[in-house]
Amino acid sequence: MKDTIFALRKSLQNYANGGYVLIAVTALALIMANSPLNTFYFSWWNYPISLQIGNFNLFSHHGESMSLMQFINDALMAIFFFSVGLEIKREVLVGELSSIKKALLPVIAAIGGIILPILIFRFIATGEAELRGSAIPMATDIAFSLGILSMLGKRVPIGLKIFLATLAVVDDIGGILAIALFYSDSITFTYLLYAAGLLIIMGLGGYVLRINSKMFYILIGIAVWFLFLNSGIHPTIAGVLVAFCIPAHPRIPTARFIEKIREEIAKFPVNETQVKGQTNILSKEQLNMLKCVESASDKVISPLQDLEDTLHPIVNYLVIPLFAFANAGIALQSLQMNDIFHGVSLAVFLGLVIGKFIGIFLFSYVAVKLKIVAMPKGTTWKMIAGISALGGIGFTVSMFIANLSYGNMESIGDTLLNQSKIGILLGSLLSGIVGYILLNLFLPKHIPEEEL
Secondary structure (H helix, E strand, C coil): CHHHHHHHHHHHHHHHHHHHHHHHHHHHHHHHHCCCCHHHHHHHCCCEECCEECCEECCEECCEEEEHHHHHHHHHHHHHHHHHHHHHHHHHHHCCCCCHHHHHHHHHHHHHHHHHHHHHHHHHCCCHHHHCCCCHHHCCCHHHHHHHHHCCHHHCCHHHHHHHHHHHHHHHHHHHHHHHHHCCCCCCHHHHHHHHHHHHHHHHHHHCCCCCCHHHHHHHHHHHHHHHHCCCCCCHHHHHHHHHCCCCCCCCCHHHHHHHHHHHHCCCCCCCCCCCCCCCCCCHHHHHHHHHHHHHHHHHCCHHHHHHHHHHHHHHHHHHHHHHHHHCCCCHHHCCHHHHHCHHHHHHHHHHHHHHHHHHHHHHHHHHHCCCCCCCCCCCHHHHHHHHHHCCCCHHHHHHHHHHHHCCCCCCHHHHHHHHHHHHHHHHHHHHHHHHHHHHHHCCCCCCHHHC
């Protein structure tokens, strides 16, 4: 349990810091999009990107070079979904999704938080074009929501933290399924067959041949991404599938690692003393001993855990902020005031603020009252209400789905995309404020030391 709490606190801190960066770059994007620099801001994303060897361009889609915007949304976001896939796999193996008892309440809550927002969107939005965005309000932004929760510090019971973190992971699974099922173009099955073959090779390498080389999986993973990019299935799905193929077993067991350290440390002389400030030059033998310990420590960390830990700062401080900076810029002067109160903007706004809140809270309440599951330890219904409100922060994945829904549409596509972004920004902002206020009111002023 202590290991789970430590890992959760580390994740919360990472997401909290990432959430602050997201707020800053979102504000910067809005400022630039509505300043004299707006022409530069909007034209910059059309700049072509290529990585070419001879006639082969890795960043090409059906023979056309990707724009910078496409590179961010299709390539960098594949890294984000790869990181999400690693997190999902870890949770399934050893985390809160490893047993039905642990996972059931947040899973039920997440299902409610998916169904209700979609129903509200489809009730308000009209027309085939608008309804393409039905999945936009179903997402919960894990960085923003956990970041706001972390602002309340040690007042938050560990059960509540686990509930929100697990709910956000399940929510990501729902988003991934929606992207895979509803946001694919005409499919080229030849590319998919090649990709399936490479995924099988990765699976055999990890679970049969016990290959632990991260480069083996990264290189094949890039090839799988390229094949998905040109197959018609959105390439971010490749990131998730590749993540599921990354082995979670270390090259050497922990017991052998500890034994190795003891063997090497025992070889160091114990009677040597060093004066403070004195230069200490290790002997060649001592240097080799330390290198053996370093090599062993690398082998005791599984590729899954190593990659997840390595990617956290890259995703939180580069990929997601860059995505937000590229996609959150909205030219407000092109919008009419009444755009906020009807159509896609209103559907997304109410889906996030009302749909997520009611869906998460209602499904949780019914499941507990029917005695299907138990309440998380140390929580109350007022606290669950606060978490339900935080679930309406859809930002990153909602923006991503909005781009998939309206980004490639002609004529009214730009209008619908901007309207959806306004709904996402306002809905996420209000959900975050309401969630923070509710939790600040209803959380205990002090948590007993043994519960921390």
